[in-house]
Amino acid sequence: MTLRMDEIKAGETRERVVVADLKRTQIVQYAGASGDFNPLHTDREFAVESAGYPGVFAHGMLTMGMTGRVLTEWFGRENLVRFGVRFKAQVWPGDTLTVTATVAEVVAGEHGAVAAISLRTVNQDGVVVVSGTAAAKLDGPA
Template sequence: MAATVKYDEVEVGTEIPAQTYDVKRLNLVMYAGASGDFNPIHWDEHFAKSVGLPDIIAHGMFTMAQGGRFVTDWVGDPGAVLDYGVRFAGMVPVPHQAGTTIVISGVVEEKLADNKVVVGLTARSGDQKVLSQAKAVVRLA
């Protein structure tokens, strides 16, 4: 776990270095089991392509979860995330052999009272933005 980030150590504009998260089809099968979302667009390549998708795609909530992981890894305390929301902006196709990656970065957009900050996230897979309006409110030490 990362060292605890302190409120007085960050300013508006503080950048959180990008992290890359690998996405393999096995990750999607495991996520389906954990979430109960067994929609075949997430695991059956033939079905996904038959409904017009380029390949199987990652669950939107799986993609969102990687953003949450990014924030909790940065702050060093999963309980410090007070609010987190996103809009889904694009799909994350997951090719069979190679898989793909999701690259997430962040910036402190606002400092609030009670040691809270608003962190804006950018999430991309390849050249495509996959989350928009992604923000987390975090209480720092």
């Protein structure tokens, strides 16, 4: 289902906790699903002793994927035309992540109506871990 242009307004916001108390197991499961077995994400001893981190941390793409859930639930994955992020801080086991998606503008273009969306994902301490933008097509005038 595609939302209509008159159903979405600039300034409209959705906020969702996408993970509460991220488990190390979830990070390792993502490594298996993605094929990304970088030891910074899976091997605590390597992360601490060889790389100097306090432990393993989540893949950036895992965080991006969790952030994207707000978009797919709101607009439907079939309607996303663009989604990009900047990784701002690491995500650690135990973190709780909250995503805020805000419609920046709704425009009618040559290929139809589009909602431009800004994204921000923060951890339980309010630290921004991901920022980004997206666009979703809407039903409406071309």
